[in-house]
Each structure stands twice: as C-alpha cells, then as structure tokens.
Amino acid sequence: MSHEIERLFRPELVTMQPYTPIHPFEVVSERLGRAPEQIVKLDANENPYGPSPRAVAAMAGYPWLHIYPDPQSIELRAALAEYTGAPAERILAGHGADELIDLLGRLLLAPGDAVIDCPPTFGMYAFCAAVNGACLINVPRRADFSIDVDAIERVAAPVPAGGYDDFGWLDAVTVDCGAGSYPRPKLLFLCSPNNPDGSLLPAADLERLLRLPLVVAVDEAYIEFARPGASYIDWVADHGNLVVLRTFSKWAGLGGLRVGYGVFPPAIIEQLWKIKQPYNVNVAGSRAAIASLADRDYLLGHVAQIVAERERLYAELARFDFLQPVPASQSNFILCRVVGRDARQLKLDLEQQGVLVRHFAKPGVDNCIRVSVGRPTDSEALLAALGGGR
Numbered sequence: 001m002s003h004e005i006e007r008l009f010r011p012e013l014v015t016m017q018p019y020t021p022i023h024p025f026e027v028v029s030e031r032l033g034r035a036p037e038q039i040v041k042l043d044a045n046e047n048p049y050g051p052s053p054r055a056v057a058a059m060a061g062y063p064w065l066h067i068y069p070d071p072q073s074i075e076l077r078a079a080l081a082e083y084t085g086a087p088a089e090r091i092l093a094g095h096g097a098d099e100l101i102d103l104l105g106r107l108l109l110a111p112g113d114a115v116i117d118c119p120p121t122f123g124m125y126a127f128c129a130a131v132n133g134a135c136l137i138n139v140p141r142r143a144d145f146s147i148d149v150d151a152i153e154r155v156a157a158p159v160p161a162g163g164y165d166d167f168g169w170l171d172a173v174t175v176d177c178g179a180g181s182y183p184r185p186k187l188l189f190l191c192s193p194n195n196p197d198g199s200l201l202p203a204a205d206l207e208r209l210l211r212l213p214l215v216v217a218v219d220e221a222y223i224e225f226a227r228p229g230a231s232y233i234d235w236v237a238d239h240g241n242l243v244v245l246r247t248f249s250k251w252a253g254l255g256g257l258r259v260g261y262g263v264f265p266p267a268i269i270e271q272l273w274k275i276k277q278p279y280n281v282n283v284a285g286s287r288a289a290i291a292s293l294a295d296r297d298y299l300l301g302h303v304a305q306i307v308a309e310r311e312r313l314y315a316e317l318a319r320f321d322f323l324q325p326v327p328a329s330q331s332n333f334i335l336c337r338v339v340g341r342d343a344r345q346l347k348l349d350l351e352q353q354g355v356l357v358r359h360f361a362k363p364g365v366d367n368c369i370r371v372s373v374g375r376p377t378d379s380e381a382l383l384a385a386l387g388g389g390r
Contacts (some may be wrong), residue, residue, distance in 0.1 A: 012111070016130040019123055034354050040381045042372040043356040045195070045222070045333050047253035049302040049375070051288060055254070058291035059284045069283045076286050077261075079293045084233050086263045092272055093281045093289075097221055097247040097260030100272075101128050104187065104217055104243065107271050109134040114185040116155060118147050120196060120364040122219065125189035129176075136176040137185060140364060145197040145326070147190065149205050156185050156212045188212070191219040193226050196360065196370045198329025200230050210239050215268070217243045222331035224251035224303050225310075230330065233263050240265045248285075250332060251303050252292040257285040306332050310373045316383055317371070322346075323386075332373045335365065343367040353385040 006014070029036050041048075073093040081088040094100040101124050109115065111133030117125045118139050129136040139151045151173060188209065192201035201218065209216050216239075223231050223246065233244045245262045249255035259281060264272065292299060314334055317325045324337040338346055347359040347369055358370040371382065 010133065012130065012133045019127045028356065032351065032354065038354050040355045040374065040378050042374055042378060042382060043358045043370075044255075045250060045331070045372045046255050047250060047302065047306070047332070048378060049253060049305070051253040052292050052295040052298050054295040054298075055252070055288040055291040058287040062283060062287050065283060067283075068279050069281060069286060071278045071280075073281050073286060076281065076290055079290050080261055083293050083296070084263065086233055086236065090236065090263050090266070090269060092262050092264060092269055092276070093286075094260045094262065094276070095280045095282075095285075096249065096258035097219065097245045097262070098124055098258075099276075099280060100245050100260055100262045101125065101189075101217070101219075102131070103272050103276055104215070105129070105132045105134070106275055107268070108186045108215060112183060114183050114187075116152060116185045116188040116214070118152070118190060120145075120360070120362055121189070121191050122195045122221075125191075126176075128189075135183065138174045138176070140173075141194075143364075145194060145199045145364075147201070147205060149208050152188065152209060153212065156188070156214055185214050188214055188216050189219065190216065191221070192230070192232070193220075193222045193329070193331040195222070195331070196333065196358070196365060196368075197326050197335045198222070198331035198333060200226060200330050201232075203232075206232060206235070210235075210242055212241075215241050215243065217245060219245045221245070221247045222250055224300065225307055225332045226330035236263045236265060240267060243268060248289050248292060252289070252299050253302075254285065254288055254292065257282075257288055259285040259289045305375075306373050309376055309379060310334065312376075313371070313373055313379045313382075316379065317386075320386055333370050334373065335368055335370050338367050338369060343369050350382070350385050355382050355385045357382075 028039060032039065076093050077088045077091045080091050092100065105128040109132040112135065114135040114137055115125065115129040116137045116139055118141055120141065126136055137155055139148055139155060141147055155173060190201055193199060218232050220231055236242050236244055243262055243264045245260065247260040310329060310332065314325050317323050317334060317336060322339050322341045324339055326335040344359050344361065347357055350357055360368040360370065
C-alpha cells in the first residue's frame with residue numbers, strides 16, 4: 001500500500017533536498033553531555049543578549065492566550081509603521097520572515113516557473129523554489145561576494161522561442177529544473193547584508209535590477225547591524241516590483257518566537273492578504289514584538305555592543321594563521337576561510353570544547369566556518385578553543 005500512496009506525492013518534492021536547520025540548545029546539550037550554560041552557541045546568528053525584559057513581561061502578562069490573535073496584526077503593523085516610516089497598509093506581518101518568503105513563492109510561482117538565486121546566500125530561497133516546483137537559476141556571486149548584475153540581466157532577458165536548452169553561454173550559471181525549456185524568471189532573491197558573508201547590496205546594482213521584469217525581494221534580516229542608510233525600505237514606495245523583508249529574530253532576540261514582516265507595493269500586498277494563513281502571528285510573538293519596538297533603545301544598545309565586538313573579534317580571528325576572516329561584515333557574524341586545515345574537523349574540534357560554529361562546504365564558501373558574534377565572554381571562549389592552532 002505504501003508504494004501506491006507514494007505515487008500520489010508531487011515528484012519534485014520527493015527528490016528535493018530538505019533544509020538543514022541548526023539544532024537547539026536542548027538537543028546539542030544532550031548530544032555533547034554539557035549543560036546549556038556550558039555551551040557557547042555561535043552557529044545560528046542568534047542574539048546572545050536575548051529579548052527585552054519588557055517583551056518578556058508583555059508575554060507573561062497577556063491575559064487572553066485562549067483567544068485567537070488579530071488576523072490583521074493591526075497594533076503590530078502600526079508600531080512597525082512608526083519604526084520603519086512605511087505606511088501600515090503596506091506592511092504584512094508573518095510567522096518569521098520565512099513565512100513571507102513562502103508566501104511570495106505561493107503568489108508568484110507555478111510549477112515550472114523560475115527563481116533567480118545568488119549563492120552563496122541564505123538557503124531558504126532555494127527551498128522556496130523547490131517547494132513550489134520552480135526552476136532555480138543560480139547566478140553565483142563573485143569571489144568578493146558581490147552579485148553579478150550583468151549575468152542576472154542576461155538570465156532575466158526575454159527567452160527565445162522554444163526556450164533555452166541550457167545556460168552554457170554563461171559557464172557559472174546553473175539551472176536546477178526538470179526537462180523542458182527554461183521559463184523567464186519571475187522572482188529574484190537578494191540578501192542584504194548577505195548571509196553568510198555580511199556584504200551589502202550596492203544601490204547602483206539594485207537600481208539596475210529593478211528595471212527587470214520580475215519581483216526583487218531584498219531580505220534585510222540583519223539590517224540593524226549594518227551601517228546607517230543601508231536599508232531599502234524607503235524604495236518600496238517608488239518601485240512596484242520591490243519588496244523588503246525583515247525579522248525580529250536577530251536584533252530583537254526573538255528567534256524562538258518567529259516574528260517577521262515585509263513592506264510591499266500595493267499590487268503585491270493585496271494578493272498576499274488573500275493567501276496568508278488567517279492567524280499567522282501568534283499572540284505571544286505579537287506582544288513581544290510590540291514591546292520590543294517600544295523598548296528599541298535598549299535593544300539597539302545591544303546591537304551596538306555586538307557591532308563593536310564584531311570589529312574586535314575580526315581582528316583577533318585574523319591573528320590565526322589558519323583563518324582568513326572575510327572583511328567588512330555588516331551583520332552579526334564573520335565568515336572565515338580555513339587554510340591548511342579541514343573546516344569540518346575544526347568545527348567538530350571546537351564542538352568538543354563546547355563552542356559551536358557553522359561549517360560550510362559549498363561552492364563559494366568551501367572549507368569555511370561562520371562565527372556568530374556574541375558577548376565578549378563568548379569571543380574569549382572561542383579564541384581560547386582556537387588557541388592551540390595559533
């Protein structure tokens with residue numbers, strides 16, 4: 001009977017690769033035989049300072065947990081409008097920014113449509129394409145992690161009659177798609193600051209890309225850690241094909257509550273309201289996010305501490321002859337190329353000392369580790385664990 005059931009599954013989902021998440025404290029704690037407080041967790045870009053005390057109090061004191069949440073998140077969107085300067089009617093809250101990525105895919109992509117991705121970058125964009133049965137057109141970043149605008153423009157150009165057999169005319173471009181012609185792309189994802197290197201999307205590049213006949217989604221999950229003026233939220237008002245996504249997971253320390261939001265042009269947000277789950281933002285997350293915005297000075301003080309620690313930690317990591325930290329990260333992490341050693345083994349060696357980092361073995365970030373920036377004490381534990389190889 002099981003084989004008969006499997007014939008009902010969408011074939012592209014049966015063959016897709018699952019997203020690989022980072023394990024939580026309790027799982028890692030049991031595996032390593034260490035108490036959570038003995039683990040320095042620098043593998044998921046979480047905020048080590050945690051949420052605002054006012055956010056914790058807002059959740060604890062909320063009396064109506066038995067009542068469904070506001071399906072329109074009216075109070076949260078009003079607070080976000082004040083925080084971002086975007087009109088509340090252009091803001092949609094989500095169960096993390098990941099839900100909004102998923103909703104964009106649901107809105108724009110039918111099986112066989114195309115998405116442009118610029119790896120190495122956040123893996124959820126490729127995941128979105130796979131779940132929707134879309135073709136994934138990978139336009140790799142250059143060695144310095146800048147995007148190849150010329151290549152993206154060529155990929156997004158009108159497709160000749162009968163489609164392309166391949167993208168052999170651009171050796172670096174790859175296409176993950178079933179048999180048949182490759183359709184014109186509908187959606188381009190760009191992360192700024194980019195994960196895993198922390199680079200920003202230049203304004204001149206975005207100006208060119210917004211001229212293309214597709215939707216450009218700029219993921220600003222880490223924007224609070226970037227230099228002033230790096231956000232493109234204000235651009236949405238003037239561009240009908242630009243969306244900007246953000247999250248409370250990083251700067252506000254609410255990763256466990258899954259609260260995100262996006263600013264959208266009118267035509268797109270009108271359709272998203274139709275297809276989102278009615279009660280997508282739970283009351284605990286909503287109350288915590290509202291309280292976080294009210295206590296932003298406290299939280300942005302921690303952001304400033306993380307940024308300062310990022311600069312100090314970068315200089316310290318550069319002292320190790322087997323590490324080449326990528327310069328100028330504008331996020332809460334530092335990507336390091338590992339030289340003369342195996343990056344995966346280095347990750348495992350650090351793990352045995354209770355220090356967790358992220359390991360990469362993909363094109364563009366092969367034999368690399370990514371280190372989240374924590375408190376100074378977290379940095380010292382990392383540097384001590386690395387010390388034997390200095």
